[in-house]
Structures are given as C-alpha cells and as structure tokens.
Amino acid sequence: VTVYLVGAGPGDPDLITRRGAAILARADYVVIDRLVDRRLLADVPCDSIIVEVGKVPGQPELSWAQDDISEMLIALGRTGVTVVRLKGGDPFVFGRGGEELRALRNAGVAVEVVPGLSSAFAVPALSGIPVTSRGLSSQVTVVSGHDPSAVEWRHLGPGDRTIVFLMGSAHSAVLAQCLIDEGWPPHTDVAITESGSWASERRTHTSIAGLLTEAVRSPAVIVVGAVAALVDRAYVSAGVDGLGTVSALVD
Amino acid sequence: VTVYLVGAGPGDPDLITRRGAAILARADYVVIDRLVDRRLLADVPCDSIIVEVGKVPGQPELSWAQDDISEMLIALGRTGVTVVRLKGGDPFVFGRGGEELRALRNAGVAVEVVPGLSSAFAVPALSGIPVTSRGLSSQVTVVSGHDPSAVEWRHLGPGDRTIVFLMGSAHSAVLAQCLIDEGWPPHTDVAITESGSWASERRTHTSIAGLLTEAVRSPAVIVVGAVAALVDRAYVSAGVDGLGTVSALVD
Numbered sequence: 001v002t003v004y005l006v007g008a009g010p011g012d013p014d015l016i017t018r019r020g021a022a023i024l025a026r027a028d029y030v031v032i033d034r035l036v037d038r039r040l041l042a043d044v045p046c047d048s049i050i051v052e053v054g055k056v057p058g059q060p061e062l063s064w065a066q067d068d069i070s071e072m073l074i075a076l077g078r079t080g081v082t083v084v085r086l087k088g089g090d091p092f093v094f095g096r097g098g099e100e101l102r103a104l105r106n107a108g109v110a111v112e113v114v115p116g117l118s119s120a121f122a123v124p125a126l127s128g129i130p131v132t133s134r135g136l137s138s139q140v141t142v143v144s145g146h147d148p149s150a151v152e153w154r155h156l157g158p159g160d161r162t163i164v165f166l167m168g169s170a171h172s173a174v175l176a177q178c179l180i181d182e183g184w185p186p187h188t189d190v191a192i193t194e195s196g197s198w199a200s201e202r203r204t205h206t207s208i209a210g211l212l213t214e215a216v217r218s219p220a221v222i223v224v225g226a227v228a229a230l231v232d233r234a235y236v237s238a239g240v241d242g243l244g245t246v247s248a249l250v251d
Numbered sequence: 252v253t254v255y256l257v258g259a260g261p262g263d264p265d266l267i268t269r270r271g272a273a274i275l276a277r278a279d280y281v282v283i284d285r286l287v288d289r290r291l292l293a294d295v296p297c298d299s300i301i302v303e304v305g306k307v308p309g310q311p312e313l314s315w316a317q318d319d320i321s322e323m324l325i326a327l328g329r330t331g332v333t334v335v336r337l338k339g340g341d342p343f344v345f346g347r348g349g350e351e352l353r354a355l356r357n358a359g360v361a362v363e364v365v366p367g368l369s370s371a372f373a374v375p376a377l378s379g380i381p382v383t384s385r386g387l388s389s390q391v392t393v394v395s396g397h398d399p400s401a402v403e404w405r406h407l408g409p410g411d412r413t414i415v416f417l418m419g420s421a422h423s424a425v426l427a428q429c430l431i432d433e434g435w436p437p438h439t440d441v442a443i444t445e446s447g448s449w450a451s452e453r454r455t456h457t458s459i460a461g462l463l464t465e466a467v468r469s470p471a472v473i474v475v476g477a478v479a480a481l482v483d484r485a486y487v488s489a490g491v492d493g494l495g496t497v498s499a500l501v502d
Contacts, residue, residue, distance in 0.1 A: 009268070017368065018272055019265035090372055091381075093391070098381025098481065105483075115373040117268065121341055122366040130342075130349025132393075138401060140344070141392040142383075150389060152410045159403045230349065232356075 003077040003104055005097050007090040007116015010123050010197040011037040020086075020114045028081035031073065036088050037198065066096055070103035077109035088219075090118040094144045094166055118142070120164045123196030123221040127203050128232030136226040137162040145222065148174040158184045162225040169194075169218040176211035179224060184208055189228035194220045205231050254328040254355055256348050258341040258367015261374050262288040263448040271365045279332035282324065287339050288449065317347055321354035328360035339470075341369040345395045345417055369393075371415045374447030374472040378454050379483030387477040388413040396473065399425045409435045413476040420445075420469040427462035430475060435459055440479035445471045456482050 004023045009015035016024075024030065025043050032041075033054040041050065053069050056062035076083045091097025092115065104111045120142040121131055131140040139161045143151055145168020156163055156179065168175050172192075180186055186209035194202045194217045206214055208224065216222070223231075255274045260266035267275075275281065276294050283292075284305040292301065304320050307313040327334045342348025343366065355362045371393040372382055382391040390412045394402055396419020407414055407430065419426050423443075431437055437460035445453045445468045457465055459475065467473070474482075 012270075014270035014273070015268050015366070017260070017266050017268055019263075021269055022265070090376065092376040092383070093372055093381075094383050095381075096385070097376075098384040098478070101379060101381070102481070113376050113379070115266070115368050115376040117366050117368060118372055121344055121369055121372075125341065125343040125348075125364050125366040128352060128364070130344075130346075130352070132343070132345050132395075133349040134347070138403060139392055139394045139406065141390055141406075143390045144383070152389065152412065155390065155392075155406060155408060155410055155412060157406060159406055161403065161406060227349070230353070 001110045001112045002080055003073055003083045003085060003109055003111045004114060005085050005091045005101060005111060006087070006114040007095075007118075008036055008040050008086050008088050009117035010089060010119045010126070011195070012197040013037065013039045013042065015117055015122065015197060016040065017114060017116065020116060023082075023114060024084055024086065026082055027084040029076050029083045031069070031076075031083065031085045033087060036086055040086065066099055070100050073100060073104060074107040074109055077104060077107075077111075087116070088119070090116045093118040093120060093142065119196060119219070119221050120166055123193050124164070124191065124223050124227075126197055127191065127193050129191055129223055129227050129230050131162045131164060131223070131227060133227050133230070136160065140164060142166065144168075145171055145175050148178060151178070153178050153182055157182045158188070160226070162223060162227050165222040165224070167219075168222050169216040169220040172214060172216040172222065173212050175222070176208050179208050184224070188224060189226060191223040191228035191231040192216055192220055194218075196221055203231055205229070252361045252363045253331055254324055254334045254336060254360055254362045255365060256336050256342050256352060256362060257338070257365040258346070258369075259287055259291050259337050259339050260368035261340060261370045261377070261448040262446070264288065264290045264293065266368055266373065266448060267291065268365060268367065271367065274333075274365065275335055275337065277333055278335040280327050280334045282320070282327075282334065282336045284338060287337055291337065317350060321351050324351060324355060325358040325360055328355060328358075328362075338367070339370070341367045344369040344371060344393065370447060370470070370472050371417055374444050375415070375442070375474050375478075377448055378442065378444050380442055380474055380478050380481050382413045382415060382474070382478060384478050384481070387411065391415060393417065395419075396422055396426050399429055402429070404429050404433055408433045409439070411477070413474060413478050416473040416475070418470075419473050420467040420471040423465060423467040423473065424463050426473070427459050430459050435475070439475060440477060442474040442479035442482040443467055443471055445469075447472055454482055456480070
C-alpha cells in the first residue's frame with residue numbers, strides 16, 4: 001500500500017484511531033484540507049511534506065478541483081512513497097473519499113482505507129446526545145446542508161427520528177424552514193455544536209423555530225429531533241482540548 | 252471521572268481511538284457485552300476485572316436488563332475505581348449508551364464519553380463503500396433491523412440515498428420486502444458485510460430481491476442503495492486481522 005485514506009475524526013487528536021495515528025507517524029507526504037486540526041500533525045515525522053489542498057488561503061475564489069486532488073494522489077502514489085490523505089471526520093461521509101478511492105484504484109495505485117469518527121455521530125456524543133435512543137429516536141439520517149436545494153426533503157419528514165446536518169451553517173435558516181414545510185413542529189428540539197471537540201467548542205440548545213434566526217458558525221453539527229433536548233450544558237467532553245471548559249452554553 | 256463510556260469500533264483493535272485505548276490501559280473494571288472482540292482486551296492491565304453482561308452464555312433465555320447494567324455501573328462508579336464500559340461500534344448509535352449516561356449522571360457519577368467508529372459507516376468503508384457519494388447518494392439513514400415492525404418505514408422510501416441496517420440479520424427477508432413495499436426497485440444494489448473487520452469477514456453483493464432469500468449471519472451490516480454496487484470484492488481492508496484475506500466473496 002502506498003496511499004492511505006485516513007479519517008481524522010472531529011478534531012481532537014486523541015479521537016483518531018490507533019491505526020490512523022500509526023500510519024501518520026510514518027508518512028512521507030500528508031495531504032490535508034484546510035479544515036483539519038493542525039494538532040493532528042504533531043506526530044508526523046518532521047521531514048515529511050505537508051500538502052494543503054482545497055480552498056486557497058486568502059483567495060476564496062480559488063480552490064482545488066476534486067479531480068486535481070485525485071490526480072496528485074495518483075502521482076504521489078506512483079512514486080512509491082507513503083502518502084496519507086488525511087480528512088476531517090470520516091472520508092466516506094460527505095468527504096469525497098469514495099471518489100479518491102475509485103480514482104486511485106482505477107489508476108492501479110494500492111490504497112488502504114482507515115475510517116475516522118464521523119462528526120455526525122461523534123460531535124453529538126461528546127455533547128451527551130445519542131443520535132438514537134429507545135423511545136425517542138429509532139433512526140438517524142445524516143444530510144449535507146451545503147446546498148438545501150439539492151436535498152431530497154421528502155425523506156425528511158417528522159417522526160421518532162433524528163436528522164443530523166453537516167455543513168449547514170451557511171443555510172441554517174433555510175434548513176429550518178424546509179423542515180417546517182415538511183411538517184416538523186417548530187418547537188422540535190435542535191442542538192447546534194460549533195467547532196465540536198475543538199477548544200472553541202460552543203453548544204446551543206434551541207428549536208427549529210429558533211434555528212430560523214440563530215447565527216451558526218462553521219464548522220457546525222446541527223441535530224434535529226427529541227434527542228437534541230439531551231444536550232448536556234454542564235458536561236465537558238475530553239475533546240475540548242483538555243481545557244475543561246466549553247466557551248459558551250446558550251439554552 | 253470514574254466511568255468511561257467507550258466505543259470499541261467494529262472489531263479490529265486498531266480501530267479504537269487513541270483515547271479509548273489509553274483509558275482501557277488503566278481500567279480497574281471493564282464491563283463488556285458478549286459481542287465485543289476479545290482482541291480489544293489485550294492491553295487491559297492483567298489484574299483488572301472483566302465483567303461480561305448482556306446475554307448469559309449457554310442460557311439464551313437469560314439476559315441482563317438494561318436497568319441492571321446501569322445499576323452495576325453506578326455501584327462500581329461510586330467506589331471510585333476506574334470503570335470502562337466498552338461497547339462494540341459507537342455506544343450512542345443503537346448502543347443504549349445514552350441510557351447509561353443519563354442513569355450515571357442522575358446518580359451523580361462522573362462520566363466521560365469516548366465515541367467509537369460506528370459499524371454503520373466504518374464497515375462499509377472497509378469494504379470500499381462510501382455511504383454518501385456525489386451523484387449516487389446525498390443522504391444516509393441508519394436503522395436497526397432488530398424489530399422490523401418497529402421501523403418507521405414511511406421515511407425509508409426510494410431515492411438518491413443510502414439505507415444502512417444494523418442488527419438486521421435475523422429479519423433480512425422482511426426488511427427486503429418492506430423496502431419493496433415502500434417502492435424501492437427490487438434490482439436496487441445491496442451489500443452485506445458479515446463480521447466486518449473480523450478475521451471471518453464476508454462480503455456479499457446482491458439486490459433487494461436477492462436479500463429476500465439470502466441467509467445473513469450476525470453480526471451484519473446491510474447497505475441498500477446505489478453505493479452498495481461499489482463494494483470492492485478485491486479490496487482487502489487492514490481490518491481483516493492482518494491475514495490479508497477475506498474468507499468468501501460472493502457476487
């Protein structure tokens with residue numbers, strides 16, 4: 001294997017898997033998106049090369065095309081060096097890891113997948129929210145809120161269920177309105193965790209009606225449904241950088 | 252903190268988080284379900300006490316009530332020893348970790364949650380299946396197949412989406428029929444991974460129609476939707492016990 005697709009988890013470097021950490025510790029090249037927590041790179045060999053892809057810093061109109069990222073991974077992989085493609089959360093949950101895996105395999109490059117904790121489940125858990133719970137939620141759906149017009153809303157009607165939006169901060173009011181249009185009661189519980197497992201973590205407990213006007217900062221995980229009421233305002237997860245504090249709790 | 256609710260991930264001991272592993276290495280008591288892979292206990296101190304709960308071996312009619320497990324965790328936590336409640340996958344995705352967290356907190360016992368890789372996402376990933384993928388699936392729903400009559404099927408209609416059933420092996424034919432009743436085409440792709448990330452891992456690529464007659468062994472993750480066609484019959488995940496083989500591949 002020369003290319004490893006590794007999930008970093010939500011941010012806290014202790015929430016990467018043992019296998020992911022072991023592979024990072026012998027990487028020649030590490031290819032990262034800008035969102036990846038830099039603390040994760042602490043154990044990377046000091047002579048390895050970090051390649052940042054995605055949006056170009058300071059020039060928001062410029063960003064890497066997915067095909068170009070895949071091509072670079074193929075080119076690196078063919079040299080025989082150890083390449084780690086490190087992605088926040090899980091590469092296979094709205095992470096385009098599937099596209100990179102297929103491109104690499106089609107090019108004949110040996111790849112290994114090392115899953116990571118998806119923020120969709122791990123960030124709520126660190127706030128005390130189980131995405132499923134007997135009597136409250138019997139199914140959980142994870143959706144990207146990046147483009148509300150692309151969401152198949154007909155599947156997202158009300159019930160004993162949980163809906164988790166990733167990448168929904170820019171359009172949170174639209175997401176709330178679409179949920180109301182699908183029949184969700186406006187008083188339904190909503191929990192928002194911004195910067196989950198980072199030092200700047202911030203938890204908000206509100207409702208779908210409240211989400212219509214709440215300003216949400218990226219990165220955010222938005223949980224909709226009865227389990228969102230379980231958000232624990234006092235509970236401080238280990239993920240919060242060992243600081244023992246959560247910066248702000250709003251109820 | 253005295254009680255840690257730790258997710259073990261799908262089975263391979265290298266797929267636990269660094270934090271989970273570090274806590275296990277200093278546990279006084281480890282409380283486990285029978286499904287947890289015993290390889291995970293390799294780093295537990297040799298003088299720590301392993302308490303097995305859940306079904307009673309050899310007496311399938313006997314099993315622990317959830318309240319009794321919670322009471323035992325509270326009793327252990329009050330002694331001040333370090334207690335690890337280790338659960339396969341993620342404790343908060345059909346794992347009843349939420350119930351144990353609430354019981355412990357209501358009893359005044361300090362708890363920390365350490366999420367684990369949910370089999371719902373990690374087992375497909377190890378088989379080369381991204382649960383979401385541009386153009387194929389824009390949302391993913393995770394459901395327990397343990398009791399098909401308790402599932403809110405109306406949310407599970409056909410679309411550009413993925414449905415993942417956990418604990419569905421005993422009722423796989425009923426699950427398939429319910430999907431057809433909801434309007435899914437019978438030729439829709441289905442991927443079944445039995446014993447994901449264990450040495451006995453077995454992957455099957457079939458259809459909803461095929462699932463009507465397929466015998467599925469527990470534990471199994473059943474993926475429904477276009478992404479299931481991406482199951483990689485050749486790809487051997489590191490999770491497969493370092494053996495470099497998958498025991499059987501059926502297409």
